Amino acid sequence: MKLYARRTSSNCQKVLWLLGELGLDYEFVATGGDAGGLRDAGYLALNPNGVVPTLLDGDFAVWESHAILRYLAATHGPERYWPEDPRKRSAIDRWMDWSQSQFDASFMALFWGYWRTPEGERDADANRSQVGRCRYYMTILDDALEGHACVVGDQFSLADIPVGALMYRYANLDATAALPPNVARWYASLTEREAFRAHVMLPFDDLKGRLAP
Ligand SMILES: N[C@@H](CCC(=O)N[C@@H](CS)C(=O)NCC(=O)O)C(=O)O
Structure with missing residues (x-):
C-alpha cells in the first residue's frame, strides 16, 4: 500500500x-x-x-x-474496530460522523482562525464563538465517556480515531479550556498508545500564524 x-x-x-x-x-x-x-x-x-x-x-x-x-x-x-453487526457498527459510525461534521468543523475553524492566523488578523469574536462550541461538544463527548474506557464501550475502535486525532491539538491549544474529566482520562489513555504518540503527538508550532498549508 x-x-x-x-x-x-x-x-x-x-x-x-x-x-x-x-x-x-x-x-x-x-x-x-x-x-x-x-x-x-x-x-x-x-x-x-x-x-x-x-x-x-x-x-x-x-x-x-x-x-x-x-x-x-x-x-x-480486528472485527471490534468496525463490527459487522449493523447496530454495533452504527454506534461507531455516528461518532466518526459526529466528529467530522460537528467537533472537527468547530475545532478546525478555531485552529485556523486562532492558531494559524497571524495575531493581528484574528477575528476574536468568531474565535470566542468556536471556543464555546468546542466546549459544548466536549460536554457531549464527556457524557459518552462516563463509565467507559473508550468512545464506544471499553474497547478501542474507529470511534476513538477521528475525535482522538484532534485531541492533542485541542488539549495543547492555549485558547481552549481544560478537558472535562472523562475526556481527560480517555485522552491520557490515548497518549499511552505508541501509534498515537508517533503520528498524532507532533509539535505544531511551525503552523502558528501560517495560513498556507
Ligand atoms: N474531508 C477530507 C479533507 C481532506 C483535506 O482537506 N485535506 C487537506 C489537509 S487536512 C489538504 O489536502 N490540504 C492541502 C495540503 O495539505 O496541501 C478528508 O477527510 O480526507
Whole structure:
C-alpha cells in the first residue's frame, strides 16, 4: 500500500495512526504542503479533489480520511474496530460522523482562525464563538465517556480515531479550556498508545500564524 499524505495534516494523522495501530507496512509518499503534488495529473487521477490523504492499495485508490479508516478496518482490522453487526457498527459510525461534521468543523475553524492566523488578523469574536462550541461538544463527548474506557464501550475502535486525532491539538491549544474529566482520562489513555504518540503527538508550532498549508 501507499499513503499519499502530509504528516502535519490532522486528516492524514487519523490514517497514519490507524496504520500504526494495525502494524501495516506501507510506503509514505509526502504530498501536499511544501511537498506539493496535489495538482499533478497522476495524483488527480487517484483523488480528483487534489487533497490528502489518499490510500493506494494495489491499483485501488481510496480517498476521504474516514473512508480510508473504514477500508483499512474492513480489510485488515480486528472485527471490534468496525463490527459487522449493523447496530454495533452504527454506534461507531455516528461518532466518526459526529466528529467530522460537528467537533472537527468547530475545532478546525478555531485552529485556523486562532492558531494559524497571524495575531493581528484574528477575528476574536468568531474565535470566542468556536471556543464555546468546542466546549459544548466536549460536554457531549464527556457524557459518552462516563463509565467507559473508550468512545464506544471499553474497547478501542474507529470511534476513538477521528475525535482522538484532534485531541492533542485541542488539549495543547492555549485558547481552549481544560478537558472535562472523562475526556481527560480517555485522552491520557490515548497518549499511552505508541501509534498515537508517533503520528498524532507532533509539535505544531511551525503552523502558528501560517495560513498556507
Ligand atoms: N474531508 C477530507 C479533507 C481532506 C483535506 O482537506 N485535506 C487537506 C489537509 S487536512 C489538504 O489536502 N490540504 C492541502 C495540503 O495539505 O496541501 C478528508 O477527510 O480526507
